[in-house]
Amino acid sequence: MRFFHQVWVVAAKDLRAELRTKEAINSSLAFALVILLMFSFAFDPLADTTREMSGGLLWIVFAFAGTLVLNRSFARELPNDCLDGLIAAPISGAALFLGKACANFLLVLGVQLVSLPVFGVFYSVPWTRQFPELLVVLGLGTWGMTVVGTVSSALTVNIRLRELMLPMLTYPILFPALLGAMELTAELVNGNPIAPDKLGFLKLMIGFDVIYTAVSLALVETILVS
């Protein structure tokens, strides 16, 4: 119980600091909306081919917008050497990591849930028809992205070009999760249920999330203490 309390304390601190400044969430949301608008000009929203790749378009937007939130995750600890304060505290690296990952997850999911109706309007897709399933896919994809992004944020926090390094580290690792998310989202936003032959992608996403969460929890203490 103590572990989860510590996770909550770290997550609540990050959410409170972010909601007070809105630095990451404003830039992420603005970026997502602008890219969705630009894509709607670049591709004919009513064409069948556009609908087929709508899942891909949506996750490209989510991935890039998510990076803006994830970049801030450990960078927020740099002013005043706040990371030292957290590392000195009697909490495990795993609790610190999980707290940050939970806060990032909620922030990125928030950006996605605001972007989704805009996407629905621009592309005229019945995205609400399979909403519970869509929410599950969003959750799984976002958790995978958040876990990999948060651990990459910890790795790159002391690097000068961390804004560049984070996506370079994150996207190649994220490929399997993004592939599954894109395939499933394309079906769901067009109002179709997940076909039995696509259930493998759901398993892929679950497996990805479990493996990378476990690996990140095991590695984070080593990453934080040089």
Place this chain on the structure above:
Amino acid sequence: MTAVAVDGVWKFYGDYPALRDIHLEAAPGTCLALIGRNGAGKTTLLRIVAGFSRPGRGRVRIFGGAPRDTETRRKLGFIGHGISVYDDLSALENLTLYGRLYGLPDPRRAAREWLERTGLARVANGLVREFSRGMRQRLAVARAFLHEPQVLLLDEPFTALDDRAIAVLQRLLREALASGRTVVMSTHQLREALELATHVALLTRGQVAFHGPSTPEMAADPGYVYARYGEG
């Protein structure tokens, strides 16, 4: 039991040995002043003792435990170069946060008590970004003392402090020493440090050049240790 024991610690940055075979001890109720020129390895050593960094060789023990053990960290308070408080949170929110992280029974009450003791009670709900430098430093002191640590590790604690903050810190350190706590501080401000220090360790190029009790000669002439044991 020894409060802080540093046993044969080496630290390498690449091939360069920043610390070479450091052996130091501090007993409960003593204050060890780590002195030395810039680049002598004081901060590196303190960060290893605090558990922020791993030694290349050797080991550190705090009351017999490794610095990264959860129970050991409860016994440690650290003030580094940064104040380790969040600009976008209020003073009260910052201290309450640390109180929760340290598992204090009533974090908010402890936070208010330490804001009172450091003279920050009237700005408890003010955002730290609006604080003056002296107020920020006093808040950092409150953060380090909040959980009543057995060992205080202070890296240049008097640097950039105003007179009031120096007085607050010295009073708190005296009280801590009187109650049997251990203080290890790195410093260039020898006069302020030697008022409190029971022991002195001089680091020269990553090695201990002198380690022993503080003497009246040192207090009378802060340059004495450097002239006698260091690089002059």
